[in-house]
Amino acid sequence: MKYIIACLLLGAFSQGAWALDAADQQRLNDIQQSWAHIQYEVPEGQRTAAFEKLAAQASRFTQERQSVAEAWIWSGIVTSSWAGAQGGLGALGKVKEAKADLEKALAIDPKALQGSAYTSLGALYDRVPGWPIGFGDSDKAGEFLELALRMNPNGIDSLYFWGDHLYRQKRYVEARAALQKALLAAPRPGRETADAGRRKEIEALLVDVNKKLG
Template sequence: MLPSSHPSCRVISRCCRVLLSGGMALGITLAGMTGVHAAPGDDDVFPLSKRWAQINYQVSGDAQEKGMEALGKEVRALADQYPDNAHVLTWEGIILASWAKARGGLGALDLAKEAKATLEKAITLDPKGDNASAYVTLGALYDKAPGWPVGFGDDEKAGEVLRKGLEVNPTGMDTNYYYADYLASEGRDEEALKHARLAQDGPPRPNRELADQELQKEIAALIKRLQ
């Protein structure tokens, strides 16, 4: 699920309430990037990730949507230039998912589908890349997107993808938080609390100070709810 909270929309009303209003805030505090890059295109991602954090956490309303739209266009252009760079594609997926959340309404679905396809490609190129950030964001999309016939949301698939992320990064702050949030939505509170506490103890992510600070707030709120 998502920071501002992150469903498989079993009904259209849930879609509008969760996915399209706040559920896709997924993002995403998720990416656990290392800040150490080598492949062509990697260095161009860092400034986009910093701007994403500022827009995602410090801007709201129409300004946030416009900011995410601008970022989305930039990262799409970068992905066109480096179509086989998994790091670039992971961040394209994160930014597109955040843009969908900021846009809201049924118009967010096309962006969510684009983010899904992008993240799936990133995982195919590098299954262990970016400390499982692509898995986390993709799992959150499956968890919060509306289900059939509206969208691709799927609770079972969400759990499967989030568990794969944990296999790649078992101590991660984001991998454990999003899985805990998913477990809580499934009524598995004891397991959820275990992973929420692991998330709270997770190591900080290099160059992700603002995102980590905000994610820790979400983790604390989840633990409080589960205790």
């Protein structure tokens, strides 16, 4: 399960949440930056405890600002990352909680953070085991990821997860094109750690794609 959601690291979706007030935006920024630090800089053995603490912080945000879609998106992201760090079948409960948070965000505002809830849900459906263990479904993953790409066609995350989906579907030529485009995504101010970590993931996946293509 660690790899299943380790890349859900949707730690980096949009450059800003224009609908938020200043206090909410700062709160969101703090969660985003903490997520990137834990995912890409904290030693693997320490991530579970760090994500657990951050998940509590993200959950408070949703409870205090229940109408803020961005809060629910990041609660879902953090919870799924916590599950990925924990690993094992015991993490499936957290994955389901993350799914519920992301669905709540979509119900409030599907356009929040440039469609990041669609990206996150698509990544979950791609990586979680299918029935009877989990809710994984590659067809649903593709539908969500295509929606995310329409909303954010040049985003590093939307392109990365779309490229990863294509790779899983053995559509290697298309996957390479998506991943190469992802590497050209504009940097996001304040998201330097997340961008750097994501680029390393893209480059690693490109190595695998190119091996398949010979």
